[in-house]
Amino acid sequence: MTTRIGVVTFPGSLDDHDALRAVRLSGAEAVPLWHGSDALSDVDAVVLPGGFSYGDYLRCGAIARFSPVMTAVVRAAESGLPVLGICNGFQMLCESHLLPGAMIRNASRHFICTDQRLRVESSDTTWTCDFTAGEEITIVLKNGEGNYVADPETLHRLEDNNQVVFRYLGNPNGSANDIAGITNERGNVVGLMPHPEHNMEELTSPSLDGRRFFSSVINFLATLV
Numbered sequence: 001m002t003t004r005i006g007v008v009t010f011p012g013s014l015d016d017h018d019a020l021r022a023v024r025l026s027g028a029e030a031v032p033l034w035h036g037s038d039a040l041s042d043v044d045a046v047v048l049p050g051g052f053s054y055g056d057y058l059r060c061g062a063i064a065r066f067s068p069v070m071t072a073v074v075r076a077a078e079s080g081l082p083v084l085g086i087c088n089g090f091q092m093l094c095e096s097h098l099l100p101g102a103m104i105r106n107a108s109r110h111f112i113c114t115d116q117r118l119r120v121e122s123s124d125t126t127w128t129c130d131f132t133a134g135e136e137i138t139i140v141l142k143n144g145e146g147n148y149v150a151d152p153e154t155l156h157r158l159e160d161n162n163q164v165v166f167r168y169l170g171n172p173n174g175s176a177n178d179i180a181g182i183t184n185e186r187g188n189v190v191g192l193m194p195h196p197e198h199n200m201e202e203l204t205s206p207s208l209d210g211r212r213f214f215s216s217v218i219n220f221l222a223t224l225v
Contacts, residue, residue, distance in 0.1 A: 001225065003028040003218045006043035008073070010035040010064050014051035015086065015197060022197040023047070026214035035067040045082040045126075045217050046073055048089025050142075050195055060103060060145050061091030070096055082126040082217050083189045087143055090181070090191030099182055099191050100158070101150035106143070107174025115206050116141035116194050117169040118180050122162050125187040130216040136169065137209035139194035146193040148175035148182075158182055166192055 005023045009016045009032060016032075023030040031043050035053075040046065054063035064070065074096050077083045085093040093099040106112060115138050120131045131137070150158070155176055158164050166181035173193070181192025199210030 003221050004031050004043045005045045005047060006031040006033040006040060007047045007049055008033045008035060008069055010053035010067060012052040012055055013049050015195060016049040018197045019047045019049045022200050022214060025200050026211065026218060028218055033069060035069050038068040038072045040072050040076060044221050048085040048092050050087030050089060053088055061088060061095040064092050065095040074098060077189050080188050084127050085191035086195055087193050090193055093189060093191040098189050099184060100154045101148055103145050104147045104149055105145050106147050111144040112172050113142040118166045118194065119169055121167055122165045124162065125165060125183045125190050126217050126220045127190040127213050128165055128216055129220055130212040138207040139196055139209055140198040141172065141194045143193055146173040148179045150176060161185060165190055
């Protein structure tokens, strides 16, 4: 049975079609989801893509969290549905309190676009089980507000619970503890600032490391059948 992975489009989404293409390249069925609908169309997983939802007004992701689809995403995630938030999607996950912490302006105050080296810290999530903890990968990074912050207690909890999934090698944003991505305690919700959907094909990227995000969730879901 083919895995169905939904990708939500919000006003201002830029990378929704890239994410849909990444899903198809991974062999899963790509299902477009609309921000104004609370129906998830019986998908097996959801991707919240990058971009500038609602023009990044107020705060990045702060308005998108009130979209009807996010009510359904939050409810499903709390029941175990795999959810991946990429860049703006990571910001939405924080604003929706599915993940702790927040994103502020990059320490440099400049937009960053680069091929970024990361270290995999945890393979114990639905989106990273095809990785090996400690390995280094390259994923495209492009953001202006990717500086991850959290209070000391939250940072200690993330570290102690193995909820830091990726760290920057050479921190480009100023993120606390070099954090590039985190997960919830259950391991089904992952948010990261780099864009794995841009590392799927040799023609357009220096690595194919993005493929394993999607193969991870597909393989994980296969174990549940």
